Amino acid sequence: xxxxxxxxxxxxxxxxxxxxxxxxxxxxxxxxxxxxxxxxxxxxxxxxxxxxxxxxxxxxxxxxxxxxxxxxxxxxxxxxxxxxxxxxxxxxxxxxxxxxxxxxxxxxxxxxxxxxxxxxxxxxxxxxxxxxxxxxxxxxxxxxxxxxxxxxxxxxxxxxxxxxxxxxxxxxxxxxxxxxxxxx
Ligand code: SF4
Numbered sequence: 001x002x003x004x005x006x007x008x009x010x011x012x013x014x015x016x017x018x019x020x021x022x023x024x025x026x027x028x029x030x031x032x033x034x035x036x037x038x039x040x041x042x043x044x045x046x047x048x049x050x051x052x053x054x055x056x057x058x059x060x061x062x063x064x065x066x067x068x069x070x071x072x073x074x075x076x077x078x079x080x081x082x083x084x085x086x087x088x089x090x091x092x093x094x095x096x097x098x099x100x101x102x103x104x105x106x107x108x109x110x111x112x113x114x115x116x117x118x119x120x121x122x123x124x125x126x127x128x129x130x131x132x133x134x135x136x137x138x139x140x141x142x143x144x145x146x147x148x149x150x151x152x153x154x155x156x157x158x159x160x161x162x163x164x165x166x167x168x169x170x171x172x173x174x175x176x177x178x179x180x181x182x183x184x
Contacts, residue, residue, distance in 0.1 A: 047085040048159035154180025
C-alpha cells in the first residue's frame, strides 16, 4: 500500500489513539511483520559486506528473495544490521542499479552509456599508460612496481572475498592508494 502524507498522519494518529487505550502496539507490529513472510522459505546466512559478518535471515518465495532481515539468534549481531546490510535486497532488485558502464569524457558535463568491451579496453589502456609514466625509481635507480599516479576506490557492492581479490590485483599493478568500505 502506498502511504501518502495525509494517510501517514491519519495512521500515526490512529496508532497514538490505540496506544492511549493500552493496546500493545509492539505485539501487533511483530504480528504484522510476520505476515509478510508467511509460507516463505527461511535461509540463515550472513551479510557479505564487511568482516563483522552480521547474521541475517533471507526469506524466499517462488524462487525470489522477498525479505532480508537481521537474525536475532546470531551471537555476533543479535538481529542488528547496519544500513548497508539492511539494504541488501536492493542489490538484487533495485531498478536504479547500473548494469552497464557509464563514461564521462574529459570536459564533458554528462555521462553516456558505453559497451563493456570498450570500457574494459579503455581502462586497461589508461592503466598501462599511467603506470609506465609514473613508475617510481628505487634508491639505486631501478624502476620498481610502485605508482602513485592511480587511486582506486573499491565498490560498495563487493563482498569481503571479492574485495581481497580486487586489492591484491591493485597491489600487483603497483598501486599504493586504494580504499574500500570493507576495511572496517
Ligand atoms: S556491512 Fe553492516 S550489516 Fe553487513 S556485516 Fe558489516 S556491519 Fe554487519
